[in-house]
Amino acid sequence: MVTSMPQGTTSGRAVRGGQGKPLLSVRDFNVEYRTGSGATVHAVRGIDLDLYPGESLALVGESGCGKTTFGLGLLRLLPRLGHASGKVTFNRGDGTEIDILGLDGRDLRQFRWRDAAMVFQGAMNAFNPVLKIRGHMHDTMRAHTKATKQEIEERSAELLRLVRLEPERVMDCYPHELSGGMRQRVLIAMSLLLEPEVLILDEPTTALDILTQRSIVDVLHEVRERLGFSMIFISHDLALAAELADRVATMYAGRIVETGGVRDMFYQPRHPYTLGLIKAVPPIVGDLPDMESIPGGPPSLAALPPGCKFNPRCGFATAECQEADPPLIPVTDQQGSAHEVACIHSKDVHLDRRVQDDLGTAS
Amino acid sequence: MTATDTAPAAKAEGRTPLMTLNGVSQVFDTKAGPIRACDQVNLSINPGEVLCLVGESGSGKTTAARMAAGLAKPSDGTVAYNGIDIWSMNRRDFSTFRRGVQYVHQDPYASLNPTRTILQTITAPLLKHGVVKGSKAAAQRAAELLAKVDMTPPESFLSKYPHQLSGGQRQRISVARALTLDPKIIIADESTSMLDVSIRISVLAMLGRLRDELGVGFLFITHDLAIAKYFGWNGNTAVMYLGRIVEFGPTQQIINAPTHPYTRALIDAIPEPDPDLTKTKGAGSLRSLEIPSLAHLPVGCSFHPRCPRFEGGLCDGAVPELITVRPGQSTACHVVARDGAGDAEVRDEPVA
Numbered sequence: 186m187v188t189s190m191p192q193g194t195t196s197g198r199a200v201r202g203g204q205g206k207p208l209l210s211v212r213d214f215n216v217e218y219r220t221g222s223g224a225t226v227h228a229v230r231g232i233d234l235d236l237y238p239g240e241s242l243a244l245v246g247e248s249g250c251g252k253t254t255f256g257l258g259l260l261r262l263l264p265r266l267g268h269a270s271g272k273v274t275f276n277r278g279d280g281t282e283i284d285i286l287g288l289d290g291r292d293l294r295q296f297r298w299r300d301a302a303m304v305f306q307g308a309m310n311a312f313n314p315v316l317k318i319r320g321h322m323h324d325t326m327r328a329h330t331k332a333t334k335q336e337i338e339e340r341s342a343e344l345l346r347l348v349r350l351e352p353e354r355v356m357d358c359y360p361h362e363l364s365g366g367m368r369q370r371v372l373i374a375m376s377l378l379l380e381p382e383v384l385i386l387d388e389p390t391t392a393l394d395i396l397t398q399r400s401i402v403d404v405l406h407e408v409r410e411r412l413g414f415s416m417i418f419i420s421h422d423l424a425l426a427a428e429l430a431d432r433v434a435t436m437y438a439g440r441i442v443e444t445g446g447v448r449d450m451f452y453q454p455r456h457p458y459t460l461g462l463i464k465a466v467p468p469i470v471g472d473l474p475d476m477e478s479i480p481g482g483p484p485s486l487a488a489l490p491p492g493c494k495f496n497p498r499c500g501f502a503t504a505e506c507q508e509a510d511p512p513l514i515p516v517t518d519q520q521g522s523a524h525e526v527a528c529i530h531s532k533d534v535h536l537d538r539r540v541q542d543d544l545g546t547a548s
Numbered sequence: 549m550t551a552t553d554t555a556p557a558a559k560a561e562g563r564t565p566l567m568t569l570n571g572v573s574q575v576f577d578t579k580a581g582p583i584r585a586c587d588q589v590n591l592s593i594n595p596g597e598v599l600c601l602v603g604e605s606g607s608g609k610t611t612a613a614r615m616a617a618g619l620a621k622p623s624d625g626t627v628a629y630n631g632i633d634i635w636s637m638n639r640r641d642f643s644t645f646r647r648g649v650q651y652v653h654q655d656p657y658a659s660l661n662p663t664r665t666i667l668q669t670i671t672a673p674l675l676k677h678g679v680v681k682g683s684k685a686a687a688q689r690a691a692e693l694l695a696k697v698d699m700t701p702p703e704s705f706l707s708k709y710p711h712q713l714s715g716g717q718r719q720r721i722s723v724a725r726a727l728t729l730d731p732k733i734i735i736a737d738e739s740t741s742m743l744d745v746s747i748r749i750s751v752l753a754m755l756g757r758l759r760d761e762l763g764v765g766f767l768f769i770t771h772d773l774a775i776a777k778y779f780g781w782n783g784n785t786a787v788m789y790l791g792r793i794v795e796f797g798p799t800q801q802i803i804n805a806p807t808h809p810y811t812r813a814l815i816d817a818i819p820e821p822d823p824d825l826t827k828t829k830g831a832g833s834l835r836s837l838e839i840p841s842l843a844h845l846p847v848g849c850s851f852h853p854r855c856p857r858f859e860g861g862l863c864d865g866a867v868p869e870l871i872t873v874r875p876g877q878s879t880a881c882h883v884v885a886r887d888g889a890g891d892a893e894v895r896d897e898p899v900a
Contacts, residue, residue, distance in 0.1 A: 247744045248715075349837065366837065394604040394771055399817035400837045421744055424819035428826045447823045465746045466821040467778040469803065475776060478750035482714050 206276050207235035208415050209259070209301075209383055214271035215253070216258045216439075226486045228254045228267070230439040233513070236383065241409065243430035243447075245423055245462060249483045251439035252419045253306070256385045259294060259417075260303050261285065275300055278382070297331050301383040302376035304369075306391060311372055312360035318371055319356040325378055345375040347411065348404045366397030370404060373431040377412065386418040390425060402428055423466045427451055432523070435459045438484055438494035441513060445524030455516055455524070455531040457499045463536060493528070503529040564631060565592035566732055566765055567616060567649070572625035575609050580843040587791040588625070590870075591655040593733055596763040598783030600776035600799060602814070604839060608791040613735050616767055617651050618642075620836040645675060650726035654738040656718035660710040666721055670694070673728045693724040698754055716747035723755065733765045734758075739777060752779050761885040773814055777803045787811045790842060790850040793870060797877030807879045809855045850884060857883045877880045 216229035229251045236242055244252045258269040265390045273285040277300065288296055304309040312321060322341040324331050332340070342352035348370040360368060369389065376384055389405070390398040402425070409416060420426055426433050427447060434444040435458060443456035454460045461479035468474065484490055490497050492507035499506065508530065516524040516531065528534065574586040586608040593599050595615075601609045611720040614620040615627055618634050626633045629645045637645060653659035660669060670693060671686040673679075680686045687706070694702035697720040710718055719739060726734050736755065740748045756779060758764050766783075770776050776785055777799060785802040787810065795808040804810045813834055820826040836854045838844055846853050852863040859882075868880040873889035 193798060247746055252730070361729040364838065389738065394839075395773070395814055395817045396604060396834065396839075399819075422744065423818075424821045424826065427823040435552050451821065451823050461746060461896065463821055465749045467749075467774045468820050468822065468825075469774045469777060469815055469818045470825065471804075473778065473781050475750050476753070478748075478753065479746040480750070482747065 189241055195254075204278040208240075208276055209234075209236040210272075210274045210276070211235070212274075214255070214258065214269065214273060216254050216263065216267055218254075218264075218295075219266045219268070219486070224487075227489075228439050228486055229269075232271075232441055234434065234441065234444075236415055236417060238382075239413055239415055241418070241429055241431045243426035243433045244417065244419045244436055245421065245426050245433060246436035246458075247421060247462075247483050249486070250436040251486075252421075252436050253387055254439075255436070256303065256387055256417065256419050259285070259385060260301055261288065262303065275383075294329070298325065298381060299379045300377075300381055301385065302379070302381040304372050304376050304386040304389055305386065306388040309360060309365075309368060310380050312368070314360055316359075317356070318358055318360070318363075321371075321375060325375060328483060329379055338427055340378060340400065341374070344377055345371070347377075347408055348374045349400070350374070354527070364397075365461060366400060369393065369397075369401055373401075373404065373408070377408065378416075380412065383415050383417065386416065388420055388492070389418060391420075391422070395419060398425075405429060423462050431529045435462065438489060439486060440494070440510075440527070442495065442528070443524075443526045444513070445516075445526075449516075449524045452536065453524075454536055455526040455534050456495075456528045456531070457501050458495050460534055461498075461537055501528075501533055503530070505529060550761070565594050565769075566630065568592040568626075568628045568631075569616060570626045571629065572613060572615055572622040572627060572720065574608075574620060574827070575623040576894045578843070583842045584791050584845070585842060586615065586622075589788075589791075589793055591616075591767075591786060591793075593765045593767055595732060595765050596759060598759060598766045598768055598780040598799075600780040600785040601767065601769045602771065602773055602776050602785055603788035604771060604788070606789040606839060606842065607789055609771075610737055611791075613651075613737050613767060613769055613787070617649055617735050618645060625658060627759060647729040648732040650729065652719075652722050652726050652729040652734060652736045652739045655742055656715055656722055657710075657742075659722055660718055660757060662710055664704065664709075666690075666694075666708055666710075666713075669710075669721065670725055670728060673725065677729055679729060689728075690724075693727055694721075695725045696727060696758070697721075698750075699724070709844050714747075716743050716751060717742060719751055719752065723751075723758075727758070729760075730762075731764060735769070737769045738771065741770065741772070748775070749778075755779065758772075772818070773803065774818055787814070790840065791852065792880065794851065794865075794880045795878070796870065797874070801874065801877050803888075805874075805877075807873055807877065807884050808853050808881050809857045809883075813856070815856075822849060849880070857881075859883060862886075 211232055213236040214229060214232040217227055220226050232255060246252055257263050259273060263269060271288060275283040275285055283296060291307060323337050326337045330390045345352040345355055350367060350370055355371060392400050418429060430447050433447055433450040434441045435456060437458050443459045454463055464477040467476055479498055484494060493510055496502040496506040511527045511529050513525045513527040516526055560591055569589055569591040571588050571590060573584060576585055578582045589612050591599060603609050615622045621635055632641055634645050654895060667687060667690055670690040674686045674689055680689050690706060691702035699705050699720055740751050743751060759766060768779055780799045783799055785799040786793045789810050795811045802811060806815055826840055834854045835856060840853060848864040848866060849868050852858050862882045868882045870878045870880040871885055872878045873884060
């Protein structure tokens with residue numbers, strides 16, 4: 186379902202996502218998984234989200250918070266038992282608006298890769314093990330464009346060089362011949378083949394070594410500067426979010442519980458869950474701060490607690506928290522910021538990093 | 549590496565270390581030729597102390613740990629427990645060693661037998677080594693152990709199977725199993741790397757409590773210096789690269805004032821949970837992203853193809869030895885050896 190908007194004939198990449206309009210606009214997005222015998226599990230519940238052109242958004246949270254399901258749902262990649270509902274509008278640069286959940290067949294194929302692409306977790310599993318990198322590049326391009334062999338070669342080489350790989354060396358390799366970091370970079374290069382407006386990265390650096398992770402982060406900074414795409418990246422590593430994101434959204438039990446600019450989120454988190462996540466990441470510079478873990482684990486999506494879903498693990502919880510799931514409301518004491526939080530005790534939540542003083546200092 | 553560098557921690561403390569790795573090497577014969585996964589490694593672990601082993605994949609951390617645990621026989625050098633070489637021990641001493649050194653693996657999904665209940669998993673070593681008599685006493689002890697690793701109430705877990713537990717819970721079971729025989733040393737091989745951030749800290753805090761309360765020594769292996777810092781703040785850290793120890797010293801000095809370019813690169817590569825701070829971090833200072841193959845080690849210092857301080861003629865000549873550059877801290881780097889390491893406090897700017 187593609188509807189043409191009146192103003193749109195501007196071509197090319199100069200105008201991304203229209204005039205100040207969000208590139209991707211998600212409203213009341215829900216994902217349900219059918220789990221046999223008529224039962225369903227609500228994995229993503231009522232997400233509202235706007236992604237603006239050129240923006241980098243981090244989705245953070247523990248495993249089982251619905252981050253990946255949300256990412257897959259945005260690209261209509263859910264398994265057959267998953268059902269997405271709500272409204273996801275993608276705003277093409279030429280003024281066309283697409284209703285992603287209504288797409289099918291050719292239009293859906295057009296949307297994927299060309300408008301939005303995904304870099305999956307576990308680079309090895311995302312490749313066909315019996316196909317060389319060249320094969321992957323050609324397959325992708327041929328499925329979506331009418332590019333000639335020569336053009337495909339050139340485009341692939343260009344992108345591989347952009348992610349700091351030598352095309353001559355990599356193109357003729359099978360996936361297993363590359364190291365984990367190289368594979369991940371090839372995957373990033375591949376996802377950019379058709380110049381998507383939005384790139385969704387699912388745990389792009391998990392399971393990679395620290396220096397390899399650094400190189401992927403640097404590559405992402407670089408290509409984003411060059412190509413100017415928007416990015417949604419899913420991570421449980423808050424340090425990575427601090428590094429790569431302009432905006433952060435914390436997910437818990439399928440909902441966004443806090444969202445805001447990266448500095449607001451890290452210096453003035455207002456949701457106890459975000460606070461807990463930040464406190465659980467040990468910083469490397471300086472002395473040893475007090476670390477705290479969040480007690481317990483994420484709740485089962487099949488049996489969510491009443492009221493605020495975080496209340497059983499929350500240090501701020503009161504009886505009131507069990508009554509209703511608080512809505513996401515703007516933080517009132519900061520005028521004009523896009524910081525929103527779903528917690529009735531948000532005024533009491535403050536990040537206060539104490540350094541342990543009972544321990545000696547260096548040397 | 550010279551004999552004077554043997555077990556620096558032990559010398560400083562003036563006690564006999566519980567375990568020493570003395571110039572151990574492990575050479576694997578492969579089609580591509582011999583691979584030195586571990587080359588002349590000297591380490592020592594004292595009771596109740598944490599020794600962190602840090603490095604990238606393929607740096608030989610796990611190989612070193614497997615030799616320390618007696619799971620692999622070193623091609624060269626000796627592993628001694630209580631001062632006796634474990635490979636020339638008599639049966640009784642060897643049994644003491646086996647009971648004294650326990651291993652917690654990386655993957656809690658693979659390291660627990662899926663067909664055994666938690667009770668069976670934990671009581672097996674108790675009964676096998678005759679620590680307790682009878683299944684009733686064993687169950688009693690198992691419940692105590694579960695309480696020790698914060699699995700409360702223990703009764704609700706004993707009859708469960710591993711698949712019914714979360715990753716963090718399984719890892720706690722692995723730790724409880726390691727504790728069954730009152731070990732003196734626990735070798736934790738990337739034991740928290742598969743856990744979620746929030747759970748990781750609680751498992752580390754639990755391990756820290758065991759260290760303090762039971763006086764268990766740790767050989768703590770991780771690729772994440774931030775975790776090493778958190779867990780091993782009062783211990784020592786050895787940084788490994790391609791089978792060799794390139795820097796050794798007290799954790800606080802290694803983190804706040806690293807001298808080896810590789811250690812610096814590792815620290816600079818870690819993103820901070822702080823948006824302003826993380827933007828100030830140096831990026832991309834390495835000359836090459838790829839770690840060389842162990843089968844074709846670079847000549848001289850094996851880090852020289854990637855090192856930002858590389859100097860032709862100096863670094864690609866001889867293999868640098870681990871030499872003391874500051875009290876307690878030693879580094880294997882030609883450039884640092886020549887120019888000196890500078891003051892330990894230079895880099896140290898505590899952040900509130």
